[in-house]
Amino acid sequence: MITGLIFSIHILFILIIFTKKWQDENLSTAFLNVGLIVILFSVGWTITGMIAKAIIEPEGLGIEFNRDTFSLVLLTIAEFFFYRFYYSEDFISNDKERQSPQSD
Numbered sequence: 096m097i098t099g100l101i102f103s104i105h106i107l108f109i110l111i112i113f114t115k116k117w118q119d120e121n122l123s124t125a126f127l128n129v130g131l132i133v134i135l136f137s138v139g140w141t142i143t144g145m146i147a148k149a150i151i152e153p154e155g156l157g158i159e160f161n162r163d164t165f166s167l168v169l170l171t172i173a174e175f176f177f178y179r180f181y182y183s184e185d186f187i188s189n190d191k192e193r194q195s196p197q198s199d
Contacts, residue, residue, distance in 0.1 A: 108132070112128050115185055143166040
């Protein structure tokens with residue numbers, strides 16, 4: 096269940112970034128960003144899987160939280176901070192754009 100939730104969050108994030116980049120820039124930039132996210136997910140899951148293998152037993156902490164789920168949680172936490180930095184300018188709007196000019 097946790098694994099399905101993490102995959103769903105990643106798919107939703109890919110769709111949001113794809114749409115945002117397609118609207119703001121162009122279609123090729125949107126596909127490049129999707130490729131970046133997929134590659135980082137694949138490589139990151141491999142690295143966190145090695146870390147999880149060194150730390151936790153294959154059974155993990157229960158039926159729903161095994162070693163693979165633990166590595167996906169580690170990956171999601173690391174990706175959160177990376178993407179928050181990488182895509183910060185796309186989701187922070189300038190306050191000056193929202194305010195209408197005041198006339199005296």
